[in-house]
Amino acid sequence: MSLTLLTYLVVGSTFAVYIGIAIATRASSTKDFYVADGGVHPIANGMATAADWMSAASFISMAGLIALSYNGYGGSVFLMGWTGGYVLLALLIAPYLRKYGKYTVPDFIGERYYSDTARVVAVICLVLCSVTYVIGQMKGVGVAFSRFLETDYETGLGIGMFIVFFYAVLGGMKGITYTQIAQYCVLITAYTIPAIFISLQLTGNPLPQLGLGSTLTGTDVYLLDKLDLILLDLGFQEYTTTLRGSTLNMVAFTASLMIGTAGLPHVIIRFFTVPSVAAARRSAGWALVFIAVLYTTAPALAAMARLNIVDTMQQSDGQALFIEDKPEWFENWEQTGLLKVEDLNGDGRIEYTSDPKTNELTKLDNDILVLANPEIANLPNWVIALVAAGGLAAALSTAAGLLLAISSAISHDLLKSTYMPSISDKAELRASRIAMAVAVLGAGYLGLNPPGFAAGTVALAFGLAASSLFPALLMGIFARRVNREGAVAGMLAGISVTLLYVFQHKGIMFIPDTGFLGAMSPNWFFGIEPNAFGVVGALVNFTVAFFVSRLTSPPPSSVDELLDYLHDPCDVAS
Amino acid sequence: MADQQNTKIKRAQFYARVRSLMFRLLIVWFVVSFGFGILLVEPLNEIRLGGYKLGFWFAQQGSIFVFIALIFYFAAAMTRFEREYREEAEQ
Numbered sequence: 115m116s117l118t119l120l121t122y123l124v125v126g127s128t129f130a131v132y133i134g135i136a137i138a139t140r141a142s143s144t145k146d147f148y149v150a151d152g153g154v155h156p157i158a159n160g161m162a163t164a165a166d167w168m169s170a171a172s173f174i175s176m177a178g179l180i181a182l183s184y185n186g187y188g189g190s191v192f193l194m195g196w197t198g199g200y201v202l203l204a205l206l207i208a209p210y211l212r213k214y215g216k217y218t219v220p221d222f223i224g225e226r227y228y229s230d231t232a233r234v235v236a237v238i239c240l241v242l243c244s245v246t247y248v249i250g251q252m253k254g255v256g257v258a259f260s261r262f263l264e265t266d267y268e269t270g271l272g273i274g275m276f277i278v279f280f281y282a283v284l285g286g287m288k289g290i291t292y293t294q295i296a297q298y299c300v301l302i303t304a305y306t307i308p309a310i311f312i313s314l315q316l317t318g319n320p321l322p323q324l325g326l327g328s329t330l331t332g333t334d335v336y337l338l339d340k341l342d343l344i345l346l347d348l349g350f351q352e353y354t355t356t357l358r359g360s361t362l363n364m365v366a367f368t369a370s371l372m373i374g375t376a377g378l379p380h381v382i383i384r385f386f387t388v389p390s391v392a393a394a395r396r397s398a399g400w401a402l403v404f405i406a407v408l409y410t411t412a413p414a415l416a417a418m419a420r421l422n423i424v425d426t427m428q429q430s431d432g433q434a435l436f437i438e439d440k441p442e443w444f445e446n447w448e449q450t451g452l453l454k455v456e457d458l459n460g461d462g463r464i465e466y467t468s469d470p471k472t473n474e475l476t477k478l479d480n481d482i483l484v485l486a487n488p489e490i491a492n493l494p495n496w497v498i499a500l501v502a503a504g505g506l507a508a509a510l511s512t513a514a515g516l517l518l519a520i521s522s523a524i525s526h527d528l529l530k531s532t533y534m535p536s537i538s539d540k541a542e543l544r545a546s547r548i549a550m551a552v553a554v555l556g557a558g559y560l561g562l563n564p565p566g567f568a569a570g571t572v573a574l575a576f577g578l579a580a581s582s583l584f585p586a587l588l589m590g591i592f593a594r595r596v597n598r599e600g601a602v603a604g605m606l607a608g609i610s611v612t613l614l615y616v617f618q619h620k621g622i623m624f625i626p627d628t629g630f631l632g633a634m635s636p637n638w639f640f641g642i643e644p645n646a647f648g649v650v651g652a653l654v655n656f657t658v659a660f661f662v663s664r665l666t667s668p669p670p671s672s673v674d675e676l677l678d679y680l681h682d683p684c685d686v687a688s
Numbered sequence: 689m690a691d692q693q694n695t696k697i698k699r700a701q702f703y704a705r706v707r708s709l710m711f712r713l714l715i716v717w718f719v720v721s722f723g724f725g726i727l728l729v730e731p732l733n734e735i736r737l738g739g740y741k742l743g744f745w746f747a748q749q750g751s752i753f754v755f756i757a758l759i760f761y762f763a764a765a766m767t768r769f770e771r772e773y774r775e776e777a778e779q
Contacts, residue, residue, distance in 0.1 A: 190744075193747070198751065200759065205714065205759075323749060327737065327745070338744075355744070368722065392770075395763035395766060
């Protein structure tokens with residue numbers, strides 16, 4: 115059977131399952147729609163959270179980022195940052211917001227800071243960071259469809275938009291939860307199978323997590339030592355020790371991703387669906403277990419694939435690979451433009467070095483690593499088709515969760531709670547479905563224009579969540595003295611500082627050459643790169659909020675009562 | 689009146705327990721990731737864990753396993769604290 119036909123078959127049948135589940139579990143009330151009636155088992159919710167959380171970036175791009183752009187050790191910022199945030203979420207945020215018992219993050223901020231202004235500012239922050247995040251998913255869907263179904267990128271994006279819209283709108287939170295569980299199963303199978311095969315081939319150990327620390331088959335050389343040695347030989351830096359920027363930059367990067375994770379609304383609202391506060395805590399643990407299956411496999415996949423690639427590039431006599439000897443997967447991926455080879459010195463060999471002047475492997479895109487892995491390891495076609503289905507599952511599940519967060523913020527927080535309190539349940543549901551449609555179209559448009567936007571979205575989404583929502587939530591739960599004025603000023607200050615730093619580096623809305631203050635050296639703030647700046651924005655937010663709160667009148671007694679209730683150990687049932 | 693006073697003290701004790709639990713767990717969280725994974729990575733890399741340098745292992749594997757353990761420990765401890773508080777309150 116041809117690869118294209120097989121891909122249609124596997125992707126088609128997974129989609130039939132998702133849509134079937136969405137129809138079977140469709141929402142009938144607003145509570146169903148927003149929080150799945152609050153009756154989801156903690157383990158089921160953990161699995162859904164994992165699918166919600168692991169996006170196209172985690173599935174397709176992360177291993178490649180670690181292996182290639184961040185040269186091994188530097189990529190640890192993603193691994194620690196995107197998992198460590200769950201500790202903050204489980205200890206400091208999720209149980210208290212579950213106890214609060216309402217549907218959305220702006221709900222809490224609006225009531226805790228007794229202010230419609232605070233609620234509206236929270237909605238703006240939420241929509242900004244969720245929409246930028248959706249765009250990244252749309253791009254992932256577009257790339258995956260276009261590559262495996264051999265359509266162009268725009269068509270792929272269009273198909274993706276239609277499918278996301280269809281089941282997110284229909285199912286609401288209840289449908290999304292059960293669809294996400296199915297999607298988790300698809301994506302984790304698709305990710306681990308190639309990794310297990312490659313680990314077996316290289317080290318004889320089926321567990322990639324152990325294989326990474328093992329010796330290569332038939333030798334007593336450790337895999338990581340071999341990789342360090344070869345890379346040094348080719349003029350690269352050591353895989354296991356090379357920093358990303360500086361130590362300070364790595365600390366800031368990791369911290370930004372951690373607090374960004376704990377402040378992302380589409381993750382937080384997942385914890386509103388479990389039956390109790392205790393279940394919310396356990397559910398965060400289960401979510402991290404399911405996430406860790408992929409996140410501890412990724413670094414093994416990264417190192418092993420990098421080793422496979424450099425090994426391919428070097429003949430056994432230590433000379434570079436002859437062009438006519440290049441393997442078939444090379445040619446397949448050259449056609450997509452993600453891999454390019456140029457014989458610069460005309461000796462008929464492909465020399466892979468760190469020096470751009472002599473390097474003849476002129477393009478090696480990060481995304482290839484996971485997508486081409488089955489081919490590199492000579493795995494059968496059905497594994498390749500499965501990887502395509504996995505990438506799509508990752509992108510679609512995250513996009514659906516984000517759309518739900520956006521639509522509930524608009525229909526529930528803006529309309530019901532702020533501007534149209536008399537709106538009926540039915541009209542509220544309709545409004546949230548319309549908001550989803552608008553968000554899908556908006557995200558689809560921004561997935562195409564401006565062209566550089568999709569690539570910069572991760573920095574922006576995490577930076578915004580870290581600098582605006584996380585501090586507001588944390589202070590809202592633990593700092594009684596922080597008042598309305600402090601919270602609003604803090605959120606606005608944090609978000610502005612972060613946006614300014616990112617856009618100053620990368621251009622306004624990522625349009626090149628619109629960067630202002632152009633004369634400043636890159637990463638001028640203590641060598642911290644824009645992707646790592648969220649933590650600085652958060653510190654600004656905390657500082658401004660404390661300062662402004664001191665200068666203005668303390669919050670009313672209703673806030674004291676709310677906090678007493680949130681921290682009350684008695685009332686654990688609801 | 690005495691009852692109310694009593695509840696207040698009990699509750700203050702409960703909060704103190706929760707705060708100290710959170711504080712200790714967050715220290716571990718910080719030490720395994722920022723500490724072992726980044727700030728102390730060089731000295732730890734002198735130690736080997738099979739083919740892994742220890743600092744590298746913490747940064748790419750170990751910290752994640754510790755995070756999971758921390759969350760489940762926290763969930764279990766909080767459930768215990770809350771049960772003990774309720775039992776005392778009933779007496």
